[in-house]
Amino acid sequence: MEKMNLLKEITIFDLNKIKPGTKVQVTWYKGTEMEYTHNGEVIINNGEKFYYNYVDKEGYVGHCHVNALDLKNYPDSLIVEIKSK
Numbered sequence: 001m002e003k004m005n006l007l008k009e010i011t012i013f014d015l016n017k018i019k020p021g022t023k024v025q026v027t028w029y030k031g032t033e034m035e036y037t038h039n040g041e042v043i044i045n046n047g048e049k050f051y052y053n054y055v056d057k058e059g060y061v062g063h064c065h066v067n068a069l070d071l072k073n074y075p076d077s078l079i080v081e082i083k084s085k
Helices: 014-015 068-074
Strands: 005-006 023-028 036-045 051-056 061-067 080-081
Touching: 014 061, 023 051, 036 061
Parallel strands: none
Antiparallel strands: 005 080, 023 036, 023 080, 036 051, 051 061
16 A cells, blocks of 8 residues: 555645645545545646545545645545655
8 A cells, every 4th residue: 555644734835735646545524424535646736626536445436626625624524645755
């Protein structure tokens, strides 16, 4: 498994550092019955959101986005990790 680094406090400035091609793991609704994880790769980052293609644990492929405001408002339930360089 690839080593991931946890981004603990996300700001719009941190979001700008996530470039297209970056491998990410995004955990949604952490600690709840609805928790799910995407493993993917960033395709677009406009500074307020980054969009990524993913594969989930069931093998479904899709695309999604992470919004900086959601990261700020839900720091315990929306977790973003990036691949170590």
